[in-house]
Amino acid sequence: MAEKHFKYVIVGGGVSAGYAAREFAKQGVKPGELAIISKEAVAPYERPALSKAYLFPEGAARLPGFHVCVGSGGERLLPEWYKEKGIELILSTEVVKADLHSKTLRSAVGTTFTYDILIIATGSTVIRLSDFGVQGADAKNIFYLREIEDADKLVEAIKAKKNGKAVIVGGGYIGLELGAVMKINNLDVTMVYPEPWCMPRLFTAGIAAFYEGYYAKKGIKIVKGTVAVGFDSDADGEVKTVKLKDGRVLDADIVVVGVGGRPLTTLFKGQVAEEKGGIKTDGFFKTSVPNVYAVGDVATFPLKLYHEMRRVEHVDHARKSAEQAAKAIKASEEGKSIDEYDYLPYFYSRAFDLSWQFYGDNVGDTVMFGDSDPESPKPKFGSYWIKDGKVVGAFLEGGTPEENKAIAKVAGLHPPVGDVNQLANEGLSFAAKV
Numbered sequence: 001m002a003e004k005h006f007k008y009v010i011v012g013g014g015v016s017a018g019y020a021a022r023e024f025a026k027q028g029v030k031p032g033e034l035a036i037i038s039k040e041a042v043a044p045y046e047r048p049a050l051s052k053a054y055l056f057p058e059g060a061a062r063l064p065g066f067h068v069c070v071g072s073g074g075e076r077l078l079p080e081w082y083k084e085k086g087i088e089l090i091l092s093t094e095v096v097k098a099d100l101h102s103k104t105l106r107s108a109v110g111t112t113f114t115y116d117i118l119i120i121a122t123g124s125t126v127i128r129l130s131d132f133g134v135q136g137a138d139a140k141n142i143f144y145l146r147e148i149e150d151a152d153k154l155v156e157a158i159k160a161k162k163n164g165k166a167v168i169v170g171g172g173y174i175g176l177e178l179g180a181v182m183k184i185n186n187l188d189v190t191m192v193y194p195e196p197w198c199m200p201r202l203f204t205a206g207i208a209a210f211y212e213g214y215y216a217k218k219g220i221k222i223v224k225g226t227v228a229v230g231f232d233s234d235a236d237g238e239v240k241t242v243k244l245k246d247g248r249v250l251d252a253d254i255v256v257v258g259v260g261g262r263p264l265t266t267l268f269k270g271q272v273a274e275e276k277g278g279i280k281t282d283g284f285f286k287t288s289v290p291n292v293y294a295v296g297d298v299a300t301f302p303l304k305l306y307h308e309m310r311r312v313e314h315v316d317h318a319r320k321s322a323e324q325a326a327k328a329i330k331a332s333e334e335g336k337s338i339d340e341y342d343y344l345p346y347f348y349s350r351a352f353d354l355s356w357q358f359y360g361d362n363v364g365d366t367v368m369f370g371d372s373d374p375e376s377p378k379p380k381f382g383s384y385w386i387k388d389g390k391v392v393g394a395f396l397e398g399g400t401p402e403e404n405k406a407i408a409k410v411a412g413l414h415p416p417v418g419d420v421n422q423l424a425n426e427g428l429s430f431a432a433k434v
């Protein structure tokens with residue numbers, strides 16, 4: 001069987017892989033030194049597009065439009081770019097075995113790859129309802145969304161089920177973004193989630209009330225406090241109804257499930273130290289195994305600002321951790337050192353004409369400010385999180401680029417808060433003057 005050797009191998013061809021490749025090129029790699037091995041058939045792209053513009057009924061985003069690094073305002077790396085740089089893109093190739101001791105990877109078709117330095121960038125996979133035995137969960141037209149192939153299947157179903165009924169299972173990122181885009185496609189949308197409000201891992205009840213109100217105004221039905229326990233399908237095997245734990249039954253032509261992600265660490269189990277469900281790294285994304293790095297969704301890294309090990313499943317960290325690892329690798333080869341990763345968490349989402357950003361840590365007490373009335377013509381509101389008398393996190397819906405910059409600054413600087421009522425009154429102007 002074929003065997004190929006590279007100085008650097010990135011396993012996984014998503015967001016991190018693309019940003020790492022750009023950084024390697026910046027730092028200088030020789031042709032033939034770097035390879036990206038990806039299960040996907042396309043060069044690295046900005047994954048966030050899949051749950052947003054990719055699904056628009058008109059003017060939808062399509063490749064090559066959103067290859068990395070356009071999502072952060074950078075150069076678009078087309079397949080030709082990798083060729084020019086002598087970076088080998090090994091696509092449609094799943095790594096099924098990794099032996100970190102012998103520095104060997106094996107693909108599904110039996111090709112062996114050896115490396116000097118490995119970067120693990122396998123990202124996350126979806127949690128499936130069949131993972132916890134939900135009856136009928138393998139019916140046709142029940143979709144998950146992680147990769148472009150999944151998005152293409154969903155696009156086909158949206159076309160086939162014009163003006164039909166969509167049920168969205170899950171009230172997190174996928175749930176909220178898909179609920180909106182299915183409505184934009186003119187489907188009749190119902191969302192189902194177990195918690196008392198949407199996106200509870202970030203939103204406060206106050207923030208969630210705005211989005212739930214806004215979605216209701218758009219005609220989306222929301223069923224809270226229950227879960228899907230089964231699906232019925234027709235003679236063609238296509239889903240027809242969703243059975244809920246509380247006894248209700250919802251009609252459905254399309255079901256989209258977003259009940260969380262799971263980092264793809266299985267290949268490396270037992271070979272590398274893990275923590276908090278991810279591969280444990282230092283502030284240079286080095287793992288416990290020499291010459292093996294882990295970046296993006298799979299890495300559990302020291303979040304210096306909070307003196308804590310964390311895993312972050314968002315695109316900004318995927319980009320920055322990849323760049324940090326590539327810089328650290330090149331620096332160590334030259335006997336130089338670089339600063340440890342010092343990350344300010346940044347998450348965002350867009351749906352309908354809404355757009356929010358969050359920076360920092362969502363711990364402690366919260367203070368909400370601004371106009372969070374879903375009926376307002378131009379709602380703009382936010383929230384601060386306050387711990388030990390200091391602002392540690394900030395959220396803003398509808399902010400301008402300058403306002404978003406101001407909340408990022410506030411979340412990073414941890415200014416003290418005297419009077420919370422005053423903070424609520426000052427709202428954005430508090431951030432602006434820090």
Ligand code: FDA
Nearest residue numbers: 012013014015016039047048095123296297313314315318
């Ligand atoms: P990523 O998932 O990007 O890439 C992993 C790659 O590894 C994939 O190409 C996969 O096929 C490949 N792979 C896995 N196992 C393999 C194997 N054994 N062999 C070969 N290849 C393998 N975040 C945010 O901040 N804002 C947003 O709006 C969004 N929106 C969004 C939408 C959707 C639909 C998803 C699924 C996710 C988001 N995210 C997001 C999250 C963000 O996209 C995510 O955190 C990054 O893509 C993580 O980058 P990674 O490179 O770690 O994994």
Ligand code: NAD
Nearest residue numbers: 170171172173174175193227228258259260261313348349
């Ligand atoms: P999530 O963790 O954001 O949300 C999961 C949600 O699933 C929970 O909030 C809960 O409402 C729901 N849930 C759990 N069990 C359920 C059940 N049995 N029935 C119904 N609902 C149930 O995960 P996600 O939305 O699936 O997103 C997957 C991954 O993609 C995450 O890593 C996320 O960060 C990423 N993503 C991020 C963005 C963004 O940052 N804007 C957008 C899309 C996806």
